[in-house]
Amino acid sequence: MDRVAAGRVMLQGLRYRSGQALAVLLLSMLAVAACAFGPLYERSVGQAQLRSTLSSASAYDRGVTVSSTHLGSEPTLALGGGPARALFGSPIASQQLGVEYDAGGHPVKNSLMLTRDAQCAHLPITAGHCPAAPDQVLVSTSAAKTLGWQPGNKITVTVPVSGSRPTLGVVKVVGLYGSYDAGGPYWFRHQYWTADGARESEDPRSLLWTADPLIAGAGFAAPLIGTNTGIDSGVPLVNRVELPLQPERISPDEMATLRSYVAGVTARALVQNDRVDTSLPSLLDVVAAGQRQAGTIIPGFAGELVLLVLVVIGLAVGAAGEARRPDFALARLRGRSRGQAGRLLVAELAPLMVLAALPGLVVAWLLAGWASRRWLAGVGAPELRWPVLAAVAAVLVVQLLIVVVVARRAASQPVHDMLRRVPARVSRLRLGALEAALGAAAAGGVVVVLSGAAHNLLAVLTPGLIALVAGMVLSRLVVAAARRRGQRALWLGRLAIGVAGMQIARRAGARWVVTLLCVAAALIVSASEQSSDAARNRSVRAGAEAGAPVVLSVHAVDAATLRSAVAAGDPSRHYATAVITQRPPNGATVMAVDPPAFARIARWGWDRDIPDATVLAKLSPPRPKPVTLAGSRVELALTQLAVTRVHDPDPVNKPGPVWLLLTLRSSDGSPGSATATGSQVQLGPLPEGTGRSVVLGGPVSCLRGCTLTQMSLVRSTGDEDAVTITAPILALRAGRPGALAPVALGSGRDWARVTPQRTVPLRSGTTSGPQSVTQTIALRSAGGRLVLSATNTGAPAVVQQLSTPLALPTILAGAVQTAPNELGYLEDNNIDALTTSFDQVGRVALIPGANGPALLTSLSLAEQLAGPRLVSSELTVWLASDDPAHEHSLVAALAQHGVTVTSRDTQAAHLRVLDASAPAWAMRLALVSAALAALLAVLVMIMSAAASQRGRAHDLAAWRLVGLRAGPLRRAAILEQTVVASVAVGLGAVVGLVGARLALPSVPIFVTPVPVPAVLHPVAWAPAGQAALACLALLLLTGVAIAQAMRPQVGAEQLRQGQ
Amino acid sequence: MTVLTVLTQPAARGLRVSAHGLVHIYRMEGNDVVALSSVDLDVAPGERVGLLGPSGSGKSTLLRLLGGLQAPSAGRLRVGERDLTSIDAGDLDRMRASEVGIVLQGAGNNLLPYLAPADNVAFAQQAARRAGQSGLPPPGEVLDLLGLGDQAHQHLVELTPGQLQRLAVAVAMAALPGLLLADEPTSQLDHHYRDEVLDAIEHLNQQLGTTVVTVTHDPQVAARFPRTIIIRDGRIGAEGRDGEEFAVIAQDGSVQLPPHLRELIAPGTLLRVRAQDNDVITLEPIRDRGQAAR
Secondary structure (H helix, E strand, O other): OHHHHHHHHHHHHHHHOHHHHHHHHHHHHHHHHHHHHHHHHHHHHHHHHHHHHHHHOOHHHHOEEEEEOOOOOOOHHHHOOOHHHHHEOOOEEEEEEEEEEEEOOEEEEEEEEEEEOOHHHOOOEEEEOOOOOOOEEEEEHHHHHHHOOOOOOEEEEEEOOOOOOOEEEEEEEEEEEOOOOOOOOOOOOOOOOOOOOEEEOOOOOOOOEEEOOEEEOOOOHHHHHHHHHHOOOOOOEEEEEEEOEOHHHOOHHHHHHHHHHHHHHHHHHHHOOOEEEOOHHHHHHHHHHHHHHHHHHHHHHHHHHHHHHHHHHHHHHHHHHHHOHHHHHHHHHOOOOHHHHHHHHHHHHHHHHHHHHHHHHHHHHHHHHHHHHHHOOOOOOOOOOHHHHHHHHHHHHHHHHHHHHHHHHHHOOOHHHHOOOOOOOOOOOOOOHHHHHHHHHHHHHHHHHHOOOOOOHHHHHHHHHHHHHHHHHHHHHHHHHHHHHHHHHHHHOOHHHHHHHHHHHHOOOHHHHHHHHHHHHHHHHHHHHHHHHHHHHHHHHHHHHHOOOEEEEEEOOOHHHHHHHHHHHOOOOOOEEEEEEEOOOOOOEEEEEOHHHHHHHOOOOOHHHOOOHHHHHHOOOOOOOOEEEEEEEEEEEEEEEEEEEEOOOOOOOOOOOEEEEEEEEEOOOOHHHOEOOEOEEEEEEEOOEEEEEEEEEEEEEEEEEEEEEEEEEEEOOOOOOEEEEEEEEEEEEEEEOOEEEEEOOOOHHHEEEOOOOEEEEOOOOOOOOOOEEEEEEEEEEEOOEEEEEEEEOOOOEEEEEOOOOOOEEEEEEOOOOOOOOOOOOEEEEOOOOOEEEEEEEEEEOOOOOOOOOEEEEEHHHHHHHOOOOOOOEEEEEEEOOOOHHHHHHHHHHHHHOOOEEEEEEEHHHHHHHHHOOHHHHHHHHHHHHHHHHHHHHHHHHHHHHHHOHHHHHHHHHHHHHOOOOHHHHHHHHHHHHHHHHHHHHHHHHHHHHHHHHHHHHHOOOOOOOOOOOOOOOOOOHHHHHHHHHHHHHHHHHHHHHHHHHHHHHOOOOHHHHOO | OOOOOOOOOHHHHOOOEEEEEEEEEEEOOOOEEEEEEEEEEEEOOOOEEEEEOOOOOOHHHHHHHHOOOOOOOEEEEEEOOEEOOOOOHHHHHHHHHHOEEEEOOOHHHHOOOOOOHHHHHHHHHHHHHHOOOOOOOOHHHHHHHOOOHHHOOOOHHHOOHHHHHHHHHHHHOOOOOOEEEEEOOOOOOOHHHHHHHHHHHHHHHHHHOOEEEEEEOOHHHHOOOOEEEEEEOOEEEEEEEOOEEEEOOOOOOOOOOOHHHHHHOOOOOEEEEEEOOOOOEEEEEEOOHHHHHO
């Protein structure tokens, strides 16, 4: 009976307060949805991160390769079994053998014969057929073209075996294979087809050739290895099995299974002496890092939203409790205890909240599904797992607790207090436990943020907490100020302002409305700032990774051709610039550029990272005019020559003449063509003694001009006597024999020592004489002429004309590991892949496109020091903007100069990759959170107005009764709403911005380590301002609409209704 | 109107009310207000009493003290067997659940607006039922008692003001309490509805023997009660019996002059009180202070 009656009371109460019930239902749904969305979306992001990371990795990196160089080995055994194998495709076994052969006079020393399971199903066979026997091979179409092969040809191959006699075999070409996609899952990154098919070795000192592999039939190796099958080492044979991972089969729960499987394979392979290659564990590390970051950001934003919703629910339940005061009073009056009276509210609201859980969960599921489809490619429907249900249960419990607490507090008031129509208000300041706890949490968040703790959930929650505390403080100030201002305005006869002020001061929920609007505005602005900052960081990093908006990889015969083609295509040097990059495997990246153009076009990250003009200028320092000469002979006239020798008595010492050498470079830059024997001209031995005048000379091949770069002293092999030389230069002449013309050598400042100065002990020394000499060389101006002076004990001694720099001036970025050489210079590869010296003139945080430690140097200087051939260099043209039309005309101009574009990279492509990462996906939640915060703010305003409608109508009617006109009252109603909204949004925007600035350093933005050393966060005023203005506009419109809706209520007849 | 079948000994159901030296002070910021000052009152079981007095005289405060809605500042107050000066919250709840029914001023303040009359009565019975009170009549019977049997399931908005007020009384009587306290039950009613309500209360009193204490400021309403207690300035100023008003000697011997005598005798005037042989007591104002000395 009682339960039936209680149920009827509840249902009738719900019907009577259907608007309030609907509001609570909606808010409860929103709370559940916000709470469930976090784990749902986090799981989807984790899944997307897994798919994205594994799918974007090559099949080789994500797969597992077990290889063995032992004859008869079976690497397949190492793969083992178990449930993890279901996550992989079928293993692909292959066998490859290093072979050599002679192809039409080209000694191919670096090629392979290989076979793979099901190879012909994946190879485009353009002629002939698939090998059907071990001695049948396919050759690449390009190699066939280069080497003149065709089906039917026979190739005699040699298998080089160290320490043993090579074996021979003859294979028959039965077909040609064309280009294929080596990035496909089957090929495991193996590219067996190249555009030229066969080519000379990149090492200029080598005459050997490399050619595309010969793809043979199964079981080809044994017949070729033949009698050497007993030899277990030295045979260039690799047996391999590759296990392709199927990313689409893997869920985040299987990451641990994958890790343990790889560990098992590695352990088994170790037992068999096999090798395992896989990047799967490190890829899973990246995935885990992304998931951890998502686990920081998503709960943070969802938590802020849940916090806001719960506060709004608290407000709504509080208003419901307030509205139920007469019911509580009646219940108490009829003998119910406080708890029983409070249960009236609990019985009415708790079922609503329980009822809202399922639709809330469905809304969250749908929203997460929409977000996954919209933002997370390739992720299936959101998974309802226990964290989601736990989150729903938790938020439900919190809501019920709110109801219980509110009900108890409301029903615990004295009965006669509850019977009062206008509840007594306490004007003095009171700090509640909730407010104190929030203040403490906000302070804790600020401390965490300022302490630099990264990736911290509290840090992500900090903006919301700060906003809540600031909103609470503001609300007290607003109510107090509104009362004071209202009283003053009424006293002065400014009725609209006065009434508005008094209404704000009198409304029961005014403080909470101000607080919540402030929090909502803060969340919106904070989300906007954080989101835009993260987007800018990703854009900056994408630029720094790519190097420029567009980077064209090109093919050019040499650096000069590339430079001239780029200059022709973009004479302004503002749109395009040539960049030649060396990426030595064990050294820092070297980038040779046109410094001013590079500084303009490259994406440096933040502006502060761009080296200043003075540092850039040091990359191309002023240099003396080069010493140029032309002709077939060169002579050097010396006067007052002094050559003295201190004999070394060591029996191994073999005294010999001292030679003077000139190093020339032909006008086309090739060092080897200046003379018949190379770049150096041997001028003959310097006669020993003092005061002599000599003319030294030699032939050169400089009819089209040469540049003198160095003068060197060279000693005979084994001559270690200490020799001191003073050789004033009378003249340098060049030309045809008999018609030599003087050549200006410049001043002593134009020359510098190349070889290090070194102190050497003298074995011939006496106790009274010098015990050592300092080996040195110099070319100085003295007495109106240049004087070559040197002290030498046998080591080469070189002075260099400084039009050719001693070392390439360079700007360093990152931790370059190279130690300085004896001259204090760094050493790294030049654009010809040969080691050269670099002179550090500056340091920057990063060099665009290098993605790690790097040296930036001048391309024109690098060319001077490099050989004519570019070896292992990446030739690129960087463009200042992604402008297809402009790019098209540039590419055409490049083509006209023999430079062809081979591939294209863009900042946008890098940005797409960064956008498809867990932190970026997680950050999108900030925008969802902001949108929901705006919706909540509107709801709060409407709820507050609805809750106070009766009292407000009564108040306004009373004002009318005492003679106030409708106009001021309407203006007052608008003012009341808009003032609250404006003040709250104003402070909320400021607090949101501050909170975002505090939280941003702790918010993860990238999964992988950042090439940009420090992520700066300048305020994005435009997006933040737009967000604040949009929020303000929305709330002002809502406020005006509410005021308009209240207008019909302004009438004296409302006085009775308000009773 | 009908007689409830559950009742066997109507007269035994009324509760006695006794107050002695009852004081109630409202504690306000800045100054305290004495609402009741040394009130002595005895109401016999089944008695029907009207508390009459002007606004602010303290009659509603006295009613709230009798209902246990407020605790007295001093004095003794008993309702039935319960001493309201030392009662705990549980006993107070139990008392309001089944022993004292209260009708607040304004019918709407006594009713849950979203419930039908029968549900309002049922709602009011729940606490008594939980407290273990058995034999409660069905809501329909309670409504019948107040002449509202036909309106048991109507919406409240469909009821007349008189019906609403009777419903308020019905709700207060839902658990058949021994004491009915009604605060201005007819204040917003016209004569027709007023009489309807007063008839209902009288009927209750006669049928159930419930002690009834009703607050009113309307002498015509008070005239419907066999005993009226007039409260002035927080004290019992007089009592009326069957239309005649008498001064009341309080426990401390004090007596209030009727208002018309106060106009004749200014505050501060000395009175010579003399008992005559025929039990008549005379009050002689002394105009001259010197005469008083003699």
